[in-house]
Amino acid sequence: MGKQWTDREVEELLRRAVGRSVPDIYTQVAQAQVSPLLNPDDIVPAPAPRPRRRWRRLALALCALLVLVLGVGSFLYFNTAAIISIGSEPDVELSVNRFGRVLSAGGESGAGQAILAGLSLQHEELDDALDQVVAAMAATGYLDSGEDVPVRVDGGDWKYNRELLSDTCQRLEEAAGDAGSGSHFVAQEDAAAQGNASLPAATSSPAPTAAPVSTPSAAPTPSQYPGAVPSAAAATPTPAPAPSHASSHASATLTAEQAQAAALSAAGLSAGDVLFEQVELDWYQGTPHYDLEFVSGHTEYEYEVDAVTGTVLTQHSASMTADPSVLAAQEAGQTALQHAGYAAGEVQDLEVELDEEDGALYYQVEFKAGGIEYEYEIGAYDGSIYKAEQD
């Protein structure tokens, strides 16, 4: 009988046997004259196809993306998002795209054609186009009668229409004011849109008279509003729009503090228990209102308060946590503000949000003051400052 071998031993013996058998032909093959082979033959395999370079695929993908972007962009650009009708006929119609550019302008009446004569509004920014239209209206005597000019927006979704109508009216009013016109532009809104709107739509006729410009002495005292209480919270309201932004319907007569008091009263809170994040005067259909955002305890609130009557128009609240041991949001906010050396009324864009990372619950507090952005992370249970950054 022969020997018993393992696989490994057999492999190694084979290696040794071949190692002993390999002829040394190096000198012969190294010194022989050879001619370079021009092409693969039936001995030398043809080279494998060169793999496509990545950049080529990337370039193709980018080209495809570019075509897609151009296609979608062109579609969006040349697609009419809404039509703005100005005047009773209407006299002037502007079709605009989603980017606020005028796609076409048409005069539907003799007066309208006279207004648009000589104007080239295509591809103009809507604001610029409206300025030119009003200037032409003033030049052609269209605004001399002092009658109100109805403005409509059709074609988009109701929310978009509403915003566009509001912006357009504001711009037209500004331009008319600049031109010294006595006429006013009055928003007209669809009944359906009015039904969907969260804010009361402005009436289209008769044209209301201009409300008296509010003055501090004319502002009602907080006691004039049911439930209103004086507020110690001092969040700075965003500066109210200039008078020219107001439509002819009304001017704000409520101060920011009174709006805060009205919201607090409706929420059943006292000023000492809340931190106001935002108090901003806004306009809708010529009606001014305050947008208010504040936090108290574990709840964040959003209110809209009529800036003329003090009526609460909308109110929303959302709980941030159900954990009673979590610090009140206003305390976390105050911690950050005190650390930065500011009072609540001295900062802008204040935001207090409860957040969680890797199981650690904390308040994220952000605000701006003195041109610097502040970002804090405040421990939700102990109020300690995890992070304090300035940018």
Next chain:
Amino acid sequence: MFLMMEGAREAGRRLADTDCEALLAGIARGENEAFAQFYQATDRAVYAYALSLTRNHHDAQDVMMDVYLKIRSAAHLYRPGGKPMAWVFTIVKNLVRDRFRRSGREELMGDLPEGELAISETERSDEAMVLRQAIRVLSTEEREIVLLHAVSGLKHREIAAMLERPLSTVLSKYHRALGKLRAALAEQEV
């Protein structure tokens, strides 16, 4: 210990694909040093594979010579990014096929008659007996797989790709071949 040292030496002889490609590029530029290094690193693998196909030393040596001449003349046709040793082994196989087609021996890859080996028929050393039995009892494909793995140092996966066979087939054939070889060695008269 001896076996381990031999294995390590064999592993060291084998070049990484990138090094192999760099040497082929050097050969294509006519660099003698590149060819010397390439030859030194591959001669055993080339010979082993040629021997597994031809079953005799003289044919394997002739094929080996043709292979290196072909490599010198065609290194520029190798495209980097592939498998350089697979390219070389394909040249070996094509040269063997061409050689036997010319000589009228069309039974290539079938049952080529066993021929003389470099080691004398009378030598009774362990390695002589193992190689002799490998040439004698294994089928062509088994010889290819065993010598490519055990001597040329190719991984089973690389052999499977080269022979266009499933990896499982290569693995089972390899182990079956070694078993066959061990059995033949155990039965032979000493």
